[in-house]
Amino acid sequence: MKRRNFIQKTALTSGALSLSSGLSYANLTNPTAKAPHHFNLKYAPHLGMFKELAGDDPIDQINFMADQGFTAFEDNGMMGRDIALQTKMGETLAKRGMTMGVFVVDKGGNMANTLAAGKQEYLDIFLDGCKRAVEVAKRVNAKWMTVVPGGFERNLPIGVQDGNVIEALKRGAEIFEPHGLVMVLEPLSDSPDLYLQNSDQTYMICKGVDSPSCKILFDIYHMQKTEGHLIHNMDLTWDEIGYIQIGDNPGRKEPTTGEINYKNVFKWIYEKGFEGVLGMEHGNSKQGKAGEQAVIDAYIQEDSFL
Template sequence: MDRRQFISRTAAAGVTGAGLASLAACSSTELKTALENENNQHQAAGILSLAQRQQGLASFACNIEQWFRGEIPFLDRMAAAKSIGFSAVEIWNPFDKDRGRTPEIIAQRAADVGVKITSYSPHPPNFADPKNEKPFLEWLDLTISAGKTLNIPNFNLTGHKLIKGLTVEQMIENYTRVLKRVAPRLEAENMIATIEPYNPFNHKGHFMYGHEPALSICREVNSPSVKINWDFFHMQRTNGNLITHLENGFDQVAYIQLADSPDRNQPGTGEVAYGKVLTRLRELGYPGYIGAEFFPQNKNAVQAASDLAQLALNIELKAPSI
């Protein structure tokens, strides 16, 4: 069988990661035996069945930049994500022709596999620097066009590196001014730019950490098209007190991502009580997908998917309503 047929077949069976690589040359008889052996191993390890994982993972989008990294080629990771129970994925930069990435190619592969893309994170010029305003506007044209191709109405916005010679106050002022300028364009295109604050431990050299100044910027811009990608991992590392800060900033939340703290693996491997956090998230009225932007512990994607699904099943997490 060719690569497409093989990936489609193993995706339906729930095999990924090293399993995909090792099964690539199997005959149909060998494949059946290998799949049975893998399913038996999963049951022995207490891993949820594929059907249970699919149910529990309905709210989550697999970040295929961090999952399967170094194990599976980028485009094939969509099938790998589906093979372990995800119906949605998220990506970072869709522009990298040298590695076979274009919005058109990515969109076609997602359609072929049957997964939804929920978010993308192209790399903007550092637009807090006035010298980068024109390049940023050109970048925005490409980014909006990519969103239309990918059928995604929201993209993550960074561009907040420290700039030599400017104070933090000046950088925030420049950043806010540019967002005010582009907000009407985003509104006309029905697109949402979600500011993504980082944390100072994993992302040194930025001026946007935790909930501030992102919250103040969004409230000043005052547009339905400029909101926050509220990444619980970054918020925990920077501010802690996740539920209270979420409640206080929820009016500016447009997208959610998560990882446990401090090691950025799946929930249950660190310090965050994600059952309570996600329950409150849905109670507040967040209807969308939650980006699983973390590294599966020990590169065990099936275990990470099972852990995440089990969390959702335990708290009866409602599936997205959008």
């Protein structure tokens, strides 16, 4: 082959490869597929949310999310998954340019080993979970891990409980800091027995820990139930918010199904310059493929605030 022809052929081939690398998984397998939607924020679906449209395979589901335009993903149960699957999921997320959101720290504080109690055995369980979470985070290129301190220790004054939780979380932060990882504390509305329930309380705990590896997970669904005034309270605690989750109330389904004005909330978050992940930690209001498409459509609608 002549040198000129070789150079021309190489250039054409390189151009074709460059073009294909920018195409979505769907476009490569189905030329009639529409282009991914461009979202203004990093909304993160979870496994099972689109299983009717994408199939049961976790990798197919992640690829489907990317094809719809979602640029992040979260998986509460990641620590319990097979190491080979964790690795493959991490590789797929990297290939599709998606940000890995939260997973839950296994035994990271629960009703059976509440950090408010100040007991060494509970602290040991928590710290072991933190150490194992670091290895999982490396496999999936994660930055944030959810921690729930557990329940109240009713026989102790609240100030002592606060001190116990802060000291335990300081120890956890010491594990995460060298790796640039962040545990995000989630106040919940599920039970009156839970120690962590409000954003201002969580803000106080984060200030006490005083570490870049301890921040707030502001779950909009839970905070609407326990305190309301979403934008006001997010603004008050903004410098400690590291992660956000979504769910409408009542029902904990996709935006547009409840009382929260998500278009206004998303606009406010965008204007604050938030570049982190917004986890779609909710169910689908309708079953089947139509219900899954309704979730996608709801996010496209509520994200159109510009």
